[in-house]
Amino acid sequence: MPGLINRANARRPQSRGWAVGKRLATIGLAALLCAAGPGFPPLQPKPALAQSRPLSLIRDAEIEATIRHYADPLFRAAGLDPNGIRVLLVNDDSINAFVAGGMRLFINTGLLIQSDSPNQVKGVIAHETGHIAGAHLSRLQDELKNATIEQIIGMVLGAGAAVASGNGGAVVAGATLGTEIAKRNLLKYSRTQESAADQAGMGFLDATHQSSRGMLEFFQKLEGQEFLLGQNQDPYLLTHPLTTDRIDSVQQHVDNSPYSDAKDPHEDMAMQERMVAKLKGYIWPLTRVEQTYPASDKSVGARYARAIAYYRVSRAPEALQLMDSLLAEAPDDPFFLEQKAQILFENGKLAEALPLYTAAYNQRPNEPLLGLELAQAEIELEQPELTKLAIKHLEGVTTIEPRNARAWYFLSVAYGRDGNLPMSALAQAEQAMAQGNSQEAWAQAKRALEGMPAGSPGWLKANDIITEAQQIKENN
Structure with a gap:
């Protein structure tokens, strides 16, 4: 997913001095961790479990804003502080x-792309949110006795820290432990907890005057997979x-809810269209994007997906033309502005990108x-x-x-260029702490x-x- 996941596969020019590392920046995590969470000793790899794909996390301002737009009213309806919950x-x-780590909600890009509404x-x-409000994962963790599973808990917590810090290396060890154990053991709720989360979730939807029909449709979408072998099922059914x-x-x-x-x-339909189009534009090969969103499709989502897909393969003029068409219709849209700015920035046109970023x-x-x-x-500049x-x-x-x-890294650079070396050192200290060093x-x-x-x-x-x-040193 160039720009979204594996940036090494992207055929895009680098900006001067460093890669931007922005759009849908990815933290690829090998799943066997060394000290991913506090107090966890390193594990020895288990060869039989070393075949599964590693976990990787992505970030994007627009997609995160869309998910928060959906989620925050539900969090508040549950009596939870939205600011205290990380969505990854x-x-x-x-x-x-x-849900992992109590207050961390993880959502697969596949779920977002395959959702119908x-x-x-x-x-x-x-x-x-029902699981969070019911503290179901905390209860599950209390029952875990296997040290390997406890280590995987540290992996998930470390993943949340890594995506915030921008440094997957802080939690990556040299081998890969398959995520299948985490799917089957760490995150698997009991049927009682599942029913409780359903009831709570439907209550939150009612409280926000929203339909529970989407929950039903989602379950019906998965129902046909119940009889598939485990490796062919979507992991939602395993957990x-x-x-x-x-x-x-x-x-x-x-059948009975008034909502x-x-x-x-x-507004939500438009946000969904753009979110799915953006994900496809970054994740899918260009040929698939063009098949799904042919040039004859002039919808907002189609133009957005094609613009991103063209940008990924260094066809900047075509990408910019499409972004200009979108901005002609929505000149103040912050995420259209951001996307065009990124295309310009990563093609060396910094002065043109700056007013758009601003x-x-x-x-x-x-x-x-x-x-x-x-x-x-x-x-x-x-x-x-x-x-x-x-x-x-x-x-x-x-x-x-x-x-x-x-x-913190860029802040240390900025302070250094501004001649404030003590504050530059302090920012480097913050960076190191965020990276677990x-x-x-x-x-x-x-x-x-020494200089404060x-x-x-600052002192x-x-x-x-x-x-x-x-x-930290003493505790280790």
């Missing part, structure tokens, strides 16, 4: 979603036992990925006034995502202290990092 996208073409995605999210009784229960709710005929808002950021200043992209462009702006934007990003190692964090924080006034905010933060790093 898994690059996998199978249908699956699961926003309501189906919302139904899955509502069900998974979420599906029974006729459960389907009948959801059907009964749909069963509620339709997805037009316009996108001004539309959505609380989207950390937009702030990070804008700051990268500002730094690359190597102008003192833009460097100061980059510092401001990156400080905003790190406030929202304090463990985003990539943001407490020894490097300690050393950089010590460097930062005692009692200043206090450097001391906090030193204390945290020392505690």
